[in-house]
Amino acid sequence: MTLNLVLGQALNGLQFGILLFLMAAGLTLVFGIMSFVNLAHGSLYMFGAYFAATVASHSGSFLLAIVSAMLLIFLLGAAIDRAGLSILHRRSHLDQVLATFGLVLFSNELVRVVWGNAPIYMDAPDYLSDAVNIFGLNYPAYRFAIIVAGLLVALGLYLLIERTRIGMLIRAGASNRTMVSALGVNIAWLNRFVFALGAGLAGLAGALVGPILSVEPGMGEPVLILTLVVIVIGGIGSIRGAFFGAIVVGLVDTMGRVFVPIWLRAAFDPAMATAIGPALASMLVYLLMAVILAFKPEGLFPVRARG
């Protein structure tokens, strides 16, 4: 267990956390401000990956693929909100869960009809396909680019939410939605913008993972579950909570997968460590969530005074 290995794993955890943040930021805003449970967030991520792969294979330009996927999913988010999801805003959470779960099933089948059963091809551009040297450690350039891109997006979101008028309204909406509406703000438009913004971020996350992961039907569900864990840990409605929650979950999941088996091997005999190591490592994130909820039921960065 060298220092290099620990540093490499920390970067991996950070990169995974950044991706989770892109997913969680949208979900936590939609949940926190609109009080809307959107299980189809993972489907938007999947569509992001499919759009990016399709644009990349037709245009050959990776940057164009990423940007257009994000914009298209932003528009798709606005469109589905306009087309019917907005009706659900006032309904109970159970109705929202049922409707958006239906959307998940529908999206997976739609992708299968349009792009086929088999996973489709997407690769990193040549200038990012090798490893870069960071403090003597060879780290995949593409993953490093994800970290940089994600941090830039996080910074942009911070500025948008803390320094602009629309950000102020979003924050106000998260604290007291009725009051914002009473002050003459068109809450329907604010909601639509927030929903589309969240969708666009999910689309960006999907587009960014295309070169690392298999682009296939149903790819959104595993990441959705971890995203829900992130927003619960971070505090629902809080962007800052989503950021730190995502980094914590990313680090714990990645480090756990590496170090739990190593520690177990030191404590038990190898056969037993091999048997229980992977199982224990995959439980770690959920144990963390349980502990945090026991001490801080509102999450790490709760949004105060919600109406």
Next chain:
Amino acid sequence: MKKTFPMIRCASGALLIAALTWGGAASAQFKVGFMATLSGPAAALGQDMYDGFMLGLEHSGGKFGGVEVEVIREDDQLKPDLAVQTVNRFIERDQVDVVAGVTFSNVMMAIAKPLADSNTIFMGTNAGPAPLAGERCAPNFFFVSYQNDQQAEGVGKYATDKGFKNVYLMAPNYQAGKDAVGGFKRYYKGAVAGEVYTRVNQPDYSAEIAQLQAANPDAVFVFYPGGMGINFIKQFRQAGLLDKIPLLSVSSFDGSTLPALKETALGAISGSFWGADFDNAVNQKFVTDFEAKYGRIPSQYAAQSYDGALLLNSAIKKIGGQYKDKNALMAALRAAEFDSVRGDFKFNKNGFPIHDMYVFEVAPDAKGRVSHKTLQKTLPAHPDSYVGQCPL
């Protein structure tokens, strides 16, 4: 009211006669119940199996041994409980002559009992779990694919021949993963640099790849079917390792995943008993026609199932179309007098094939598309390792 009774009797009598004649006509058809995983993330495998089988039927003139064929296609959705219901329906309601297909080993294990109990002829065209080759072997089971361990054994032999001394092993944490690693170790004589089992359907392998790099092995052996293989090799290459550490594999970088990988997988080594570039006449015809019909390079799953159709055709022809004589049909199947796309083919006493194992390199084919290139034969006429436990 009284008068209507004879009318009803007449009508039902006529219906009965109609049903009998219709039923009689239907029984002149050889019925195949083809079940595979045709939905969900692994649907591409089942689709290739079905397409391969149907192409084999077409190449046999749309008939098996001159007998009309009806293929009933069912999706098991990768759910063992649903598969058992489907197979029971095949046996009792549809009264099929052969059950064929089956993509996954857990589904196979679930349906083995109803098939063995009813003595229904079964022709497996993919899954080949160890228990059915060993103590639970049955005279009515024919696996035209392979026993799960065989391909990994071939790669293990290759690693030994290549003089690798320190190999790192990785697989998902479930039975087939452990079988593949076990099969590899059976024929690999060097040291194990590390043995890592990851979560099933884990998307990210960065942590494991960093560990692998730290262990500094001379080769890596993996079993990552479907999307897992795509995730793994993309990340393995981005870590800059694909050019440095030889990557050995089974069921990972094959016809089902190469279209999504293309150049990403160039140089990976893969073990199997069949490759699209085999130059025997049967295989050439199969590959050319499959591409023309379905617009993609066939995978191993398609090849196995194509063989299944050819085997049925040869067996029914051999017994002169008298397929209702189940024992004669089983004997004719066991004789396996057909030309397989893989070359030499013979059934062992447990109904699993004795065939040659090869290794392939992922490389461009004659038309410049990414496919498999045959490197060498590793284990000639290779029987499976469980036949000794079969009481037959």
